[in-house]
Amino acid sequence: MIDASLFAFDVHGVFITRILDDPEVLGGHAVLEALKRMGRKIALIASGSNWSTKEYMERMRALGYLVDYDEVWPAARVAAIHLRRIFGKAHVLVLGERGLAEEIEAHGHVVVEDWRDAEAVAVGHDRGITFDKVTKAVRAVHAGAYFLAVNKVRWYYMPGEGPIMSPGAIVAAIEYQTRREAVVVGKPSPIHFIEVLSHFGVMPQDAVMVGDDVEADMMPARSLGMKTVLINFEKRGDKQSWPRGLVDLVLNHVDELAKFIKG
Numbered sequence: 001m002i003d004a005s006l007f008a009f010d011v012h013g014v015f016i017t018r019i020l021d022d023p024e025v026l027g028g029h030a031v032l033e034a035l036k037r038m039g040r041k042i043a044l045i046a047s048g049s050n051w052s053t054k055e056y057m058e059r060m061r062a063l064g065y066l067v068d069y070d071e072v073w074p075a076a077r078v079a080a081i082h083l084r085r086i087f088g089k090a091h092v093l094v095l096g097e098r099g100l101a102e103e104i105e106a107h108g109h110v111v112v113e114d115w116r117d118a119e120a121v122a123v124g125h126d127r128g129i130t131f132d133k134v135t136k137a138v139r140a141v142h143a144g145a146y147f148l149a150v151n152k153v154r155w156y157y158m159p160g161e162g163p164i165m166s167p168g169a170i171v172a173a174i175e176y177q178t179r180r181e182a183v184v185v186g187k188p189s190p191i192h193f194i195e196v197l198s199h200f201g202v203m204p205q206d207a208v209m210v211g212d213d214v215e216a217d218m219m220p221a222r223s224l225g226m227k228t229v230l231i232n233f234e235k236r237g238d239k240q241s242w243p244r245g246l247v248d249l250v251l252n253h254v255d256e257l258a259k260f261i262k263g
Contacts (some may be wrong), residue, residue: 001198001260001261002018002103002208002227002229002249002257002261002262003042003077003261003262004040004206004207004208004227005040005202005207006040006042006043006196006197006200006206006207006208007040007041007043007207007208007210008042008043008044008045008175008193008196008207008208008209008210008221008226009042009043009044009045009209009210009211010045010046010047010187010209010210010212010213010216010217010231011026011044011046011048012024012042012046012047012212012230013026013067013096013211013212014026014028014054014210014211014212014231014254015027015060015063015254016063017071017075017159017184018099018158018159019057021027022239023063023261024159025063025064025078026253026254027253027254027255028057028065028162028254028255029064029065029103029175030255030258031257031258032065032066032067033066034258034261035044035188035201035261038261038263041066041200041202042071043071043072043073043200044056044060044067044071044072044073044074045073045187045192045193045196046073046074046075046208046217047074047075047151047153047167047186047216048075048076048100049073049074049075049076049079049096049097049100049124049125049151049167049186049188050076050099050100050123050124050125050126051076051097051099052076052098052099052100052103052106053069053072053073053074053076053077053103053106054069054076054106055099055102056072056074056099057069057072058067058180060072062232064156066161067083071134073153073195073196073199074101074103074186075124075150075186075187075192076099076100076104076124076150076186077103078121078185078186078191078192078195079100079103079104079148079150079185079186080103080104080106080107080109080124081107081121081181081195082148082185082191082195083104083109083122083146083148083185084109084184085111085148086120086146087119089108089109089110090109090110090118090120090146091109091112091117091118091119091120092104092109092110092111092112092118092120092121092122093111093112093113093115093117093118093121093122093136093140093145094111094121094122094124095121095122095123095124095126095129095133095134095136095137095170096109096123096125096126096150097125097126097127097128099123100122100124100150103211104122108113112195114199115136115139115140115143115145116140116143117136117147118140118203119145119146120145120146120147120148121137121141121145121146121147121148122148122150123137123147123148123149123150123167123170123171123174123182124150124151124167125150125151125156125167126167126170129165129170129192130239131233134170134173134174136161137174138174138178140182141178141180142177142178143175145180146183147174147181147182147183148183148185149167149168149171149182149183149184149185149186150167150185150186151161151167151168151184151185151186151187151188151192152167152168152171152182152184152186152188152189152252153167153168153174153186153187153188153215153216154166154168154215154216155167155213155215155216162211175247183211187213187217187220188215188216188217188220188256189218189220190220190223190224192220193209193220193221193226193228194224197224198250203225204224204225204226205225205226205227207226207227208226208227208228208229208248209221209226209227210229210231210254210257211226211230211231212230212231212232213240214240214241214242214246214247215250216231217230218230218242218246218247219246222246227248228246228247228248228249229247229248229249229250229251229260230242230247230249230250230251231250231251231252231253232250232251
């Protein structure tokens with residue numbers, strides 16, 4: 001049985017698959033409702049870097065997941081908070097989509113277009129990536145700007161279609177050319193989990209991470225001492241393995257979790 005005061009969930013591969021603007025709903029509505037009735041804390045720890053927190057919440061609610069702003073923690077939100085802690089207010093060059101820029105601005109930062117004005121470079125998922133965008137980011141990082149990876153998840157995929165370019169691939173390209181390692185704040189970085197745990201005032205041993213990715217969900221959560229539940233989502237398209245002791249519980253579907261929650 002899983003006994004925890006905070007239940008943290010990955011989104012893709014757990015509640016939905018495909019992309020947030022064209023999702024396939026997998027389930028989990030009843031699990032969230034049951035947890036709320038029991039008074040448990042809930043957090044969506046999503047690797048998303050192309051939607052603002054507000055957009056993410058609204059889209060999840062439109063799919064029937066009745067989460068509040070306080071419960072939605074995409075990597076973009078953690079990145080904006082991290083920059084505020086480092087700089088107060090930063091001038092940020094964004095290699096990413098509109099939602100990331102909006103999230104950064106919502107936390108008081110200034111998004112700049114000229115790489116010469118950048119104190120920091122924030123790199124996220126960008127489906128409109130161009131040679132010029134990457135070149136600006138490379139130049140800013142090479143010139144000494146703070147190099148922030150909103151996430152560095154390796155495996156992004158579309159079920160039935162195959163892998164798609166991930167933010168991790170973009171970050172790795174800039175690291176290779178500039179010979180600088182990015183500060184990663186979103187999954188699989190423990191920073192993402194620490195930020196959420198701190199916000200809710202919960203110790204790691206009192207929290208559980210529910211996700212479908214061994215690298216991005218299970219490993220960082222366990223490294224902090226969190227409990228772990230792996231949703232063995234069959235449409236991922238890559239074969240996963242894990243060492244003994246990393247995962248507390250393996251399920252085929254998030255709806256199966258309800259019968260393992262200690263009341």
